[in-house]
Amino acid sequence: MSQEYPIKIYKEPDLRRPSLVLGWSEDMSNLGRKATGYLNRKLNGQEFAEIEPEDFFPLGGVAIEGNLAQFPESKFYACRENELVVFQSGSPGAEWHKFLNAVFDVAEHHCQVKELYTIGAMVSLSAHTAPRRLLAVVNSAEIKDVLSQYELARDLDYQTPPGERPTLNSFLLWIAKGRNILGVSLWVPIPFYLATVEDVQAQKKVLSFLNDRLDLKIDFSDLDHEIREQNERLARARSHFPQIDDYINRLESNLVLSEEENGELIKKVEEYLREGD
Amino acid sequence: MGLRLYQEPQLENPILVAGWPGIGNIGIIAVDTLRGILEAEEFGEIEPWDFFYPNRVLIRKGVLEYLEFPSSKFYFKSMGGKDIIFFIGEEQPTEGGRVYAEGRKAYRMANLVLDVVEKFKCSRIYTSGAAVALTHHTTKPRVWAVPNNESLVPEIRGYANTVLMSDIEGRGGHGNITGLNGLLLGVAKKRGCEAICLMGEIPVYLQGLPLSYPKASKSVLEVLNHSLKIEVNLDKLDELDQKVERRIEEFYQQIPLEIKGQLDRLKQVTDAQQAEPGPITEEEEKRIMEDVEKFFKKRGGGG
Numbered sequence: 001m002s003q004e005y006p007i008k009i010y011k012e013p014d015l016r017r018p019s020l021v022l023g024w025s026e027d028m029s030n031l032g033r034k035a036t037g038y039l040n041r042k043l044n045g046q047e048f049a050e051i052e053p054e055d056f057f058p059l060g061g062v063a064i065e066g067n068l069a070q071f072p073e074s075k076f077y078a079c080r081e082n083e084l085v086v087f088q089s090g091s092p093g094a095e096w097h098k099f100l101n102a103v104f105d106v107a108e109h110h111c112q113v114k115e116l117y118t119i120g121a122m123v124s125l126s127a128h129t130a131p132r133r134l135l136a137v138v139n140s141a142e143i144k145d146v147l148s149q150y151e152l153a154r155d156l157d158y159q160t161p162p163g164e165r166p167t168l169n170s171f172l173l174w175i176a177k178g179r180n181i182l183g184v185s186l187w188v189p190i191p192f193y194l195a196t197v198e199d200v201q202a203q204k205k206v207l208s209f210l211n212d213r214l215d216l217k218i219d220f221s222d223l224d225h226e227i228r229e230q231n232e233r234l235a236r237a238r239s240h241f242p243q244i245d246d247y248i249n250r251l252e253s254n255l256v257l258s259e260e261e262n263g264e265l266i267k268k269v270e271e272y273l274r275e276g277d
Numbered sequence: 278m279g280l281r282l283y284q285e286p287q288l289e290n291p292i293l294v295a296g297w298p299g300i301g302n303i304g305i306i307a308v309d310t311l312r313g314i315l316e317a318e319e320f321g322e323i324e325p326w327d328f329f330y331p332n333r334v335l336i337r338k339g340v341l342e343y344l345e346f347p348s349s350k351f352y353f354k355s356m357g358g359k360d361i362i363f364f365i366g367e368e369q370p371t372e373g374g375r376v377y378a379e380g381r382k383a384y385r386m387a388n389l390v391l392d393v394v395e396k397f398k399c400s401r402i403y404t405s406g407a408a409v410a411l412t413h414h415t416t417k418p419r420v421w422a423v424p425n426n427e428s429l430v431p432e433i434r435g436y437a438n439t440v441l442m443s444d445i446e447g448r449g450g451h452g453n454i455t456g457l458n459g460l461l462l463g464v465a466k467k468r469g470c471e472a473i474c475l476m477g478e479i480p481v482y483l484q485g486l487p488l489s490y491p492k493a494s495k496s497v498l499e500v501l502n503h504s505l506k507i508e509v510n511l512d513k514l515d516e517l518d519q520k521v522e523r524r525i526e527e528f529y530q531q532i533p534l535e536i537k538g539q540l541d542r543l544k545q546v547t548d549a550q551q552a553e554p555g556p557i558t559e560e561e562e563k564r565i566m567e568d569v570e571k572f573f574k575k576r577g578g579g580g
Contacts, residue, residue, distance in 0.1 A: 094372060095327075096330055097326040097327055098327065136339060137336050137339055137340075137341055138339060138340055138341070139340070139341050140340070141340060144339055144340060153339075154338075154339040155338045155339050156336055156338075156339050157336065157337055157338065158334070158335075158336040159333070159334070159335050159336070160332070160333040160334050160335075165330060165331065165332060166331045166332075166333065166334035166344060167334075170331070170334040170336075170341060170344060171330075171331055171344065173341050174331075174334075174341060174343075174344040177341070185341075
C-alpha cells in the first residue's frame, strides 16, 4: 500500500462495492469537471476525503479563473444512495504515480471500489450538429465484454505518436489494472470550436452512459433544456454571422477548413457564446 | 521500490560507465554504442514509476495493453579482470519542467546508481555528455574532461585530444556540468568514489538542433578506449556521422552569409590544449555568439 500521508479522510463513507467516476478540471470544454459536478449535484455527493496538493501541484501562486483566485483541489464525494464515489481534481503536475496511487488508496481501502470510469474529451473536426459519439478504452477484456450492451465505440487502436505522452487517464487505467480494479476510460469527441466553451451535448452523452451503466435514475430534463438553449444560440450565431454559417456548413458537408478558418471559427463562436446574443 | 537487480553477476575490478540523453545525445550514443559492441548483458534497472511520466501507451481493440516508461537500465560485460557496468537512462529525471536532471529526484537517482557502484565495488565512474564550444562541425571534436578528484588530473593530461575543463581559456578553472553527468560526479565524490566526466565538443550553432552529433561521441569513445585499455572498432559511428553530416551541411547552407563567414573562422580552432591565445579574440567570440543567438531567434527558437 502506498503512503497515506497526502490523504485526508473527513468521514468514512458507508458504501458497499461502489463505482468510482473521475474527472479532471483542465479537461477540454471542462467536460470532466462539469460531468462530475453534475453527478454530485444530482446525486447529493458529500465530500469525505481529499488529497493534499503540496507534492503534486505547483504552489508558487494561485491561478485566476472567472475573476476568482483558484487553488488546486482533489476531492472525493460519496453518493450513498447510488453506491457511487466521485473524484474531482486538477491534473497533477508532478509525482503522478504517487498521486494516482493515493486516489486508489482511498478508492480501495476506504470505499472498496469495484469499477472505475474516467471522463475525457478529445478534439473532433465535426460540426456541433452531428450527434456526439462515446469511445471507451478499457483495462481488461472482461469489462469490454460487459460494455458490449451499450452504444460505445470499443475497438480503438492507438499508439502514442513520437514526441507525445500518454494521457493521465491511460496512466490511471494502467494502475487500476495492477490493482485488479476494472477500469473504463470514456472519451467524447468535441467539436473543436466548442473546446474552450461548454459542450452540453458532450456532457449529456457521457452522463447518459453512466446513468444506464450505474443505474443512477437521473432526470436529464435540465440538461436537455441547456442543450436546446446552446443549440439555439449557435443557430442565432450562424444567422447573425454568415462567415460562421459558411464554416459550419462546410463542416457539415465533411469539408476540412484551413488552419486560419479554424482559428477564426473558434474565436467567433467563443466570443458569441461568452458575450451573449 | 527503486533499484531492481535481476541477477548479481560476479565481476572483477569493475568500473561503471553512465550515459543519458542530452545535447546532441553525445553521451548516450557513446555509451550505448560501446554497450552494443561489447554485447553487454542487462542485469538490473531503476524502477521508473517515481521518476518519470510514461512515454508510450499501446491500446489494441479498445484494450490498454501496456504503458511504457523511460528506462534506466544496468548492463554488465566481463572483460577478464577489467569488467564494465553500463548504466543507460532513456531520460533524465526532472522537476518543474526543466530539461536536465535537477532536484530531489535526480539526487535520488544518482544515489541509486552509486548504490550499484558500491555493491559491485566499482573503482571508478565515467559519465559522458556534451561540451558546447566555439568549434566548427568540420573539425574533430575535442573531449573536455572533469574529474572529481585531484589525483586523476595527471592521468587525464595524458589522454589524446582531451583538455581539462579547467585548462580551457577564459574559464579560470570554473564551469558547470548540468544534469545527471554533473550530479553523479558530485554524489560519487561525496561517497568516496573517483569519477571522470568526458564531454565531446559540439559547435555552439548546433546545440539547439534536434540532431545527434556522433562525431563527438566517437571522440569520447576514443578517450574511453584509451582509459579502459580496450580496443573497439568505431566504424559504426562513422556511418552514423556521415548521415548526420549531410543534414548539418543542409542546415549550414541556410545560415546567412555574414554569420557563416564568422562561423567559418571557427575552423581554425583546433588546438587541443589552447595554451596560447586562440585565433578568435574574446570580442569576436562575443560577436559570434550574438549573431548565432540572433539567427536562432529569427528561426523560431532553434528547433
